[in-house]
Each structure stands twice: as C-alpha cells, then as structure tokens.
Amino acid sequence: MHPEPVRADEAPATGEFAEVLDLADARKRRMTGPDRIPDEVWDDITRAAQLADDLSAHGHSVRFDTHRLTNRVVASLVDNDGRTLRPVDLGEIFGSDPDPASAA
Structure with missing residues (x-):
C-alpha cells in the first residue's frame, strides 16, 4: 500500500x-x-x-596514443572525423617534454 x-x-x-x-x-x-x-x-x-x-x-582535437614500437606517449592533431592532420610534439602541448619517470 x-x-x-x-x-x-x-x-x-x-x-x-x-x-x-x-x-x-x-x-x-x-x-x-x-x-x-x-x-x-x-x-x-x-x-x-x-x-x-x-x-x-x-574542428580539431588532440589525440594521445602509445607509439607501438617505443611504447612512449605520442600526440596528433586530428579533425572531427579522427583523421590525423599532423603529429604534435609533446613540448608544444606541455611546454616541455614530460619526465617519463613521473608517468611510472
């Protein structure tokens, strides 16, 4: 009830x-x-x-991936359909390459 x-x-x-x-x-x-x-x-x-x-x-975004050979993080500028326009240096994004030890 x-x-x-x-x-x-x-x-x-x-x-x-x-x-x-x-x-x-x-x-x-x-x-x-x-x-x-x-x-x-x-x-x-x-x-x-x-x-x-x-x-x-x-109409762009940054995509982060792991490089299949080096296993390091790589970035690419992509369009809205996911097509890679160009590689992006991590220093361009973060101001300097991040310390790989800090990611561990």
Missing part, C-alpha cells in the same frame, strides 16, 4: 531555507585543502579546457 502524497502546503515546516549549491565551486573547495590540488593546477586545468574548446571550434 502506498502512502498518501503530502501537499506542499501541508508539509511540515522545518524552519530551514533551501540552499543553492554551486557544485563546481563546492568540488573545488573540497579539493584545494592543504593536501589537495593547488589553485595553480586548477588554473592550468581551466586553460587546458579553454584550449580544447578553441581547437574544437576549429
């Missing part, structure tokens, strides 16, 4: 107001404590998202 629905004007008053939450802001606050992600990393993430949006607006 299902309970009878309660109308809004009959619901018990709790004396509390509804709270509007900005989930992205709450997530960022939760992740930026002393042992969490630093603000400068969040800034880098924001810039990377903007660059990805700019590439997408031009």
Whole structure:
C-alpha cells in the first residue's frame, strides 16, 4: 500500500531555507585543502579546457596514443572525423617534454 502524497502546503515546516549549491565551486573547495590540488593546477586545468574548446571550434582535437614500437606517449592533431592532420610534439602541448619517470 502506498502512502498518501503530502501537499506542499501541508508539509511540515522545518524552519530551514533551501540552499543553492554551486557544485563546481563546492568540488573545488573540497579539493584545494592543504593536501589537495593547488589553485595553480586548477588554473592550468581551466586553460587546458579553454584550449580544447578553441581547437574544437576549429574542428580539431588532440589525440594521445602509445607509439607501438617505443611504447612512449605520442600526440596528433586530428579533425572531427579522427583523421590525423599532423603529429604534435609533446613540448608544444606541455611546454616541455614530460619526465617519463613521473608517468611510472
């Protein structure tokens, strides 16, 4: 047997107001404590998202793969259909070649 629905004007008053939450802001606050992600990393993430949006607006994206012979990470500029337009040097993306030891 299902309970009878309660109308809004009959619901018990709790004396509390509804709270509007900005989930992205709450997530960022939760992740930026002393042992969490630093603000400068969040800034880098924001810039990377903007660059990805700019590439997408031009019908491009960057695809990361593992080279089949060297097993190293390689990147390519691709169109929206996944066709490779040109290889991209990782230094062009990250500012310098990432330290391979840090990926291990």
